[in-house]
Amino acid sequence: MLSTRILSVLKLNNLLKPHxxxxxxxxxxxxxxxxxxxLHEPDYLISMEPDEPVYDCLNLQIxxxxxxxxxxxxAELHRFAEVxxxxxDECWATPAQQLKVQRFKPKSTVIDxxxxxxxxxxxxxxxxxxxxALGTLLRVTRATLPxxxxxxxxxxxxxxxxxxxxxxxxxxxxxxxxxxxxxxRTEKKKKK
Numbered sequence: 001m002l003s004t005r006i007l008s009v010l011k012l013n014n015l016l017k018p019h020x021x022x023x024x025x026x027x028x029x030x031x032x033x034x035x036x037x038x039l040h041e042p043d044y045l046i047s048m049e050p051d052e053p054v055y056d057c058l059n060l061q062i063x064x065x066x067x068x069x070x071x072x073x074x075a076e077l078h079r080f081a082e083v084x085x086x087x088x089d090e091c092w093a094t095p096a097q098q099l100k101v102q103r104f105k106p107k108s109t110v111i112d113x114x115x116x117x118x119x120x121x122x123x124x125x126x127x128x129x130x131x132x133a134l135g136t137l138l139r140v141t142r143a144t145l146p147x148x149x150x151x152x153x154x155x156x157x158x159x160x161x162x163x164x165x166x167x168x169x170x171x172x173x174x175x176x177x178x179x180x181x182x183x184x185r186t187e188k189k190k191k192k
Contacts, residue, residue, distance in 0.1 A: 057156040064149035074122035
């Protein structure tokens with residue numbers, strides 16, 4: 001009695017799909033990924049759970065004026081992510097941006113003071129982040145963010161990969177000289 005009711009409920013929910021094979025009805029069950037804590041849960045309850053959104057690859061970018069403070073903040077962010085079970089794929093620093101800041105005298109264009117500032121940047125790349133975990137991680141990070149530091153979150157793009165590397169000026173000059181001389185041998189053969 002109870003088993004027929006459960007089968008009818010499962011058939012209604014399309015969890016068990018009947019297949020006719022040579023006159024015999026066979027029930028095939030959909031298998032979901034089972035976790036250790038789901039060991040004693042029935043399959044139909046696991047399959048009825050809603051899918052949670054997952055972010056593929058995100059960069060958590062921290063910027064600030066003091067490299068030592070920024071590096072400590074990045075290490076703390078990395079540790080928070082690992083404690084929460086978020087997979088940290090990579091961490092990196094980008095070359096510092098140099099800013100020239102000028103302060104003018106009141107109501108004039110005369111320069112009162114001039115400052116040279118370095119803006120440092122550290123990045124933490126996280127992958128396969130559930131939406132609930134990202135919200136919690138951002139709240140904790142924002143609460144512990146040091147004074148003068150900013151946090152930006154964005155999806156990973158090719159531009160973020162390219163900005164990491166410092167260009168080799170000597171190699172670029174040699175390539176330019178080669179182009180001025182007529183290009184490489186393979187390019188000359190293609191032109192003919």
